[in-house]
Amino acid sequence: MTDASFETQTETGEAQFGDYVALLKPRVMSLVVFTAAVGLLAAAATVPGGVHPFIAFFAVLCIAIGGGASGALNMWYDADIDRVMKRTSGRPIPSGRVQPEEALAIGLTLSGFSVVMLGLATNWVAAALLAFTIFFYAVIYTMWLKRWTPQNIVIGGAAGAFPPMIGWAAVTGDITLASVLMFGLTFLWTPPHFWALALFMNSDYEKAGVPMLTVTHGRRTTRRHIFAYTFPLAALAIGLGFTTVGGPIYLTAAVVMNLLFVKGAWDILRRDEATAEADKYKVEKRYFAFSLLYLFVHFGAILAEAALRPWGMGGW
Amino acid sequence: MAFREPHDLHKRRWSRNLGLGIVLAVFVALVFGLTIVKVTNDPLRLDNGQLKPASALDQGGN
Numbered sequence: 001m002t003d004a005s006f007e008t009q010t011e012t013g014e015a016q017f018g019d020y021v022a023l024l025k026p027r028v029m030s031l032v033v034f035t036a037a038v039g040l041l042a043a044a045a046t047v048p049g050g051v052h053p054f055i056a057f058f059a060v061l062c063i064a065i066g067g068g069a070s071g072a073l074n075m076w077y078d079a080d081i082d083r084v085m086k087r088t089s090g091r092p093i094p095s096g097r098v099q100p101e102e103a104l105a106i107g108l109t110l111s112g113f114s115v116v117m118l119g120l121a122t123n124w125v126a127a128a129l130l131a132f133t134i135f136f137y138a139v140i141y142t143m144w145l146k147r148w149t150p151q152n153i154v155i156g157g158a159a160g161a162f163p164p165m166i167g168w169a170a171v172t173g174d175i176t177l178a179s180v181l182m183f184g185l186t187f188l189w190t191p192p193h194f195w196a197l198a199l200f201m202n203s204d205y206e207k208a209g210v211p212m213l214t215v216t217h218g219r220r221t222t223r224r225h226i227f228a229y230t231f232p233l234a235a236l237a238i239g240l241g242f243t244t245v246g247g248p249i250y251l252t253a254a255v256v257m258n259l260l261f262v263k264g265a266w267d268i269l270r271r272d273e274a275t276a277e278a279d280k281y282k283v284e285k286r287y288f289a290f291s292l293l294y295l296f297v298h299f300g301a302i303l304a305e306a307a308l309r310p311w312g313m314g315g316w
Numbered sequence: 317m318a319f320r321e322p323h324d325l326h327k328r329r330w331s332r333n334l335g336l337g338i339v340l341a342v343f344v345a346l347v348f349g350l351t352i353v354k355v356t357n358d359p360l361r362l363d364n365g366q367l368k369p370a371s372a373l374d375q376g377g378n
Binding site for chain 1: 328329331332334335336346349350353357
């Protein structure tokens, strides 16, 4: 590398440590950490002897790093789209602070590292699930579905839904009905969550040529889809309450949150674009924010059931 | 012994070099901690250090 290239780097901004951390999408990682930790602790509550706290911490760390690695691979591949979209144009690659090759190298290295370390610390079922999650997000979603079909986030949502299943497998070495339903909860929650975002971020996706449902089928259809998804989601969320991870606290929370979620989707369905534009998508934005609370409360309730179990109170 | 003024490049990259150093130190600490936990929680051994009989071995991950 010549001095001239150093000068170019300075002009575009030298990458700081925080830029490399930003490649790992820390905000997405926080959701991954939370749901994976809940899956792991819920499993530990059902297993005699539980799990060593250090192993639990290490497993969640590996899952978080694996999730971050897939985020880096996503940023490497999607740099062209990110450059066009206002929401993502400040990311490390489009802003020129990090080179695409660096992101690719970090993504691949951390992927291998997280999978192997999780396998060594816990078991290879959990490691295989983590490897599949990274592959699913980086290849199936990012490279294939995202630019090809308006169902991109429906199928791609699976990548974000795996962490509680991996956390569960890290303790039990197994895939069970409870862990599949925890996966299903995030999987079915993702479409209404992202479509609500797309309703008020539409122009960004349109500009980048990403075939979001709002772009390909219009906002009316998107509103109908959001409403339709809340019913299977509610059935699954309430059904989860009758498995080994459920209990009265979870079931009460699930019933209340799902009633509110269906009501919010109904409010979105009834609105037309003129009304939405007039109040700057107030209802859609509120629904998007509520969807975050929805997921947090469900997994929080599972955690509460697991935490109360040693005192004979959690679960059925 | 004379110390040279740090090159501008080193000043600019201080944050990432420091960050990487901390990450590597944490990694070493984590692997050390994992080793200690694995060694002291060997599922193949009883509390007195004797190997467990095959019939008493648990199935599964940890």
